[in-house]
Amino acid sequence: MKLFFIRHGETTHSKIGGYCGDLNPDLTEDGSKMAHQFAETYADLDWAAVYVSPMQRTLSTAKFLCDRTGLTPQIREGIKELAYGKWEGKTPDEVNQEFHDDYIRWLTDPGWNAPTGGEKGIEVARRSSEVIREIQERHETGNVLVVSHKATIRIMICSLLGIDAGRFRDRIAMPVGGVSVVEFREHGPLMHALADRSYLDENLRTRPGT
Template sequence: MSLKLYFIRHGETTYSKTGGYCGILDPELTPEGLEMAEQFAKTHSSLNWTATYVSPKKRTIATAKPLCDAVGLEMQIRDGLKEIAYGKWEGETPETVNRDYHDEYVRWLTDPGWNAPTGGEKGIDIARRSSQVIQEIQDNHETGNVLVVSHKATIRIMLCDLLGIDIGRYRDRIAMLVGGVSIVEMGDHGPLLHCLSDRCYLDEKLRSLQGT
């Protein structure tokens, strides 16, 4: 048996609905986001779970809670799984950021690995802190299923890091819908991606909520 990492992006929030930048902000899940968490737990509670590692934000904790309650797992809260800090862009729309911080916005769009939102984090900084959590998981769990509950940019960066994709291309190469589940098996030949941003566990109504 190998180690499988189940990365899930948290359920819907008001910011994922509107497209505003939400990193250090701490909104609750919407009612639909809570439904996503419940449906994930219902579908996946029969798996033999080893551990759950969770970002400390309300939206990720609420996403992990139904499964943890169902299978009796304690959440391992890790700051390294937090979302990118958007600095002065927090809560703003892309249109507003493009107007008010145009040059920095263009640089970030061009290469978010080495350019940060105004006062925020570079992609390489997120890769560095999140990779420490992945290493901790590998050190603590040689086999089993481990749930990692995090955020849109952070999961995309972790997947790029694991799969050998340039961190600066995380926004161009990997899509990550709200509630999307990606599975990576840590095998003898390195990380193997089994699925990306899968949402087949959701009912038709919730699958129609794309989110940003």
């Protein structure tokens, strides 16, 4: 089985680098273009299923591919974005000014330190791993798409590859629209692609602030 992860397309928050976990913005016009170009490129693969975070930005990203393939998105709470608590909607500079000590602790180890009132990386690892386990049990072969979020995808990839969850910000890049592919083989997960955006046109690939 090959597991394809895609981070949702551009939102107003991703454009400015703001923290957006429980907030529920939809895609921008360019974000919708990203989702459409993904569907145009990948629709002809033999898809077994599509699993989607329940947020509007991920549902909108999945819609184009689901419309093309006739698949129904399987919504799973376990692959929602990391909850940022009191940091929601704020930029890193704003968080650093208002919650400096918590911010420094989080930067040092986001696996075991949470944003103020938010969620630890290890908690995301636990809930998302339940979804991955379900997918493995239900789909021994074929291609499965997971439409999720920046921190959550990075944490899932760290878990699959044996990387400390506390290093997800330091080891894994995940721009909007990035596609990563992990194949489950006899000796464990094998990564084929990380945060690939070659399917996007040049304008979308080079957009700043993602």
